[in-house]
Amino acid sequence: MRNFIITENQLSLLLNFLNPISKENIHEVAKDEDFDEGHPVYRYKSVKVLPDKYNPNKIGTVFFNGPVFGKTEYIIPERDRNVIFKGPLGEFTIHSGIIKSNGSSPYIFGNDLIDTIFYEKFSKLMKPLVSDVDFSSSDVRNALKMAFTEFWRPEDKEFSEGLRGIHTIGEKTGNDYEDWSIMNYFDTKQEVKSLINKKWKEDGTGDKIEWISNIFKTDDDFLKKLLDIQWNSIKNGIKNESDAINSIIDYLNKKGINVEVEYYPPGHKKDRKEGIDFTLKPENKDSFTIQVKPLTKIEETFNNKIKVHTYGMKNLYKANPKLDFIVYSVGPNFFFFRNSNYEVSEDGKTVIHNDNPIEILDIK
Numbered sequence: 223m224r225n226f227i228i229t230e231n232q233l234s235l236l237l238n239f240l241n242p243i244s245k246e247n248i249h250e251v252a253k254d255e256d257f258d259e260g261h262p263v264y265r266y267k268s269v270k271v272l273p274d275k276y277n278p279n280k281i282g283t284v285f286f287n288g289p290v291f292g293k294t295e296y297i298i299p300e301r302d303r304n305v306i307f308k309g310p311l312g313e314f315t316i317h318s319g320i321i322k323s324n325g326s327s328p329y330i331f332g333n334d335l336i337d338t339i340f341y342e343k344f345s346k347l348m349k350p351l352v353s354d355v356d357f358s359s360s361d362v363r364n365a366l367k368m369a370f371t372e373f374w375r376p377e378d379k380e381f382s383e384g385l386r387g388i389h390t391i392g393e394k395t396g397n398d399y400e401d402w403s404i405m406n407y408f409d410t411k412q413e414v415k416s417l418i419n420k421k422w423k424e425d426g427t428g429d430k431i432e433w434i435s436n437i438f439k440t441d442d443d444f445l446k447k448l449l450d451i452q453w454n455s456i457k458n459g460i461k462n463e464s465d466a467i468n469s470i471i472d473y474l475n476k477k478g479i480n481v482e483v484e485y486y487p488p489g490h491k492k493d494r495k496e497g498i499d500f501t502l503k504p505e506n507k508d509s510f511t512i513q514v515k516p517l518t519k520i521e522e523t524f525n526n527k528i529k530v531h532t533y534g535m536k537n538l539y540k541a542n543p544k545l546d547f548i549v550y551s552v553g554p555n556f557f558f559f560r561n562s563n564y565e566v567s568e569d570g571k572t573v574i575h576n577d578n579p580i581e582i583l584d585i586k
Contacts, residue, residue: 251288251328253295254308262299262318264288264328266309271348274332281332284344286314288327296328311347314340356419357434359409365431366405369438373403382494389449391456391488402488404452405438411455414448458516459534463499466514466551470502470582473556477583480505497539510546510585513539513561517550520557528575530557535573537566547585548573558582 254263266286274282286307288295299305299318305328307314320334335341357365363384367374370385377383385403392400408414418434421444426433438445467483474481484501486492493499503509518531530550539545539561548559557579564575 251286251296251307254306259297259299260303261306262297262303263306263308264296266307268309269311269344269347271344273348281335281341281344281348283332284330284335285327286329296323298323311343316340357415357422357430359415361431362409362415362418362434365435365438366408368431368435370405380491381489382491384489386489394453394457395460400488404449404456406489407452407456408448411452413451413455417444417448417451462516462551463514465553466549466556467500469551469554469556470549472554473582474504479583496542497536497545504585508586511544512547512549512558513545514549514551517552517555517557520550523574528559528578530559530573530575531571532573533571535566535570540564558585 251264251266254265256263264286266288268287270285270287272282272285274280286309298321302317302319304315305318305321307316316330316338320330321328322330332341332344335344366385370388373385373388375381375383375386384406386401387403389404390401391404392398392402394404408418421437422430422434471481471483482503484503486498486500492501497513498511499514501509501511515532515535518533520528520530523529532550535548539548542561545561548561548564550557550559558581559575559579560577563577564573566573
């Protein structure tokens with residue numbers, strides 16, 4: 223076997239290049255009570271096995287992690303000899319010539335283990351590399367379908383596919399008939415998706431959809447956190463839409479105009495796929511559709527455009543010819559804008575309308 227001379231600094235840099243690992247993942251091994259320099263025995267708490275950066279099916283590096291963070295007792299032997307590691311996974315006797323240490327946890331490169339009896343056992347402990355690609359909306363839906371298959375209902379003429387009968391909106395509102403699940407909105411709430419992505423990058427292993435599906439089923443605390451965030455958003459949206467439609471009806475009634483309103487329950491295609499919250503049919507006028515958004519502030523810009531502060535607004539609404547108006551509402555006040563000629567900020571919190579709002583009575 224050829225020997226190579228490499229400095230400690232070079233070895234550290236090489237290790238970081240091959241398998242970057244944060245210091246917080248390293249807990250150093252401790253000397254066993256039977257330790258002797260001629261017969262070195264160390265205790266470990268766990269074994270961390272990272273895949274090769276360029277071939278995730280092969281072992282990259284094996285770390286023996288000890289019981290105390292940041293405290294190393296490993297000593298590189300003056301002469302080559304066997305080193306014994308004792309711990310929960312059994313006893314490993316490994317020749318010191320392939321054990322590396324840069325002043326912290328001892329580690330072994332996978333290539334040096336290929337011809338040993340331990341390679342297969344360490345392979346089973348290997349944690350796959352986690353993808354940096356965030357969960358898409360379809361990823362979240364597929365994971366929910368996998369996690370709660372018995373509650374998943376297919377698309378029909380009126381409703382989109384989704385979960386029914388589990389963690390429902392009706393449970394929150396006291397409406398026993400509303401069985402659309404709060405979880406169906408996980409794919410739309412950025413805060414929820416950010417928490418899912420964060421957990422995946424910290425703890426994820428294997429296939430990402432299978433992994434988060436299992437988290438949905440088994441991690442009650444994490445799921446409750448997501449449900450609470452999502453419900454607060456839904457609850458605020460329901461209230462804002464209800465206040466807006468009541469204000470519009472009151473306004474028209476005071477003008478002597480009766481209006482018929484078609485509501486779309488949660489999960490309806492009009493809402494989920496077309497962005498339509500209501501269809502209104504004022505007396506003696508054609509019907510029209512609206513999307514309701516909350517209003518934080520409205521102002522005129524220096525170039526006579528209208529800047530609206532809101533949240534949850536989307537540029538893609540303009541692509542739907544079936545959606546007629548965007549309505550911003552706060553309290554008894556509301557503003558109608560045609561669903562055209564506007565630009566939405568990336569975070570959906572501000573909208574520049576190039577046209578002025580219109581009076582509802584002027585709608586043909």
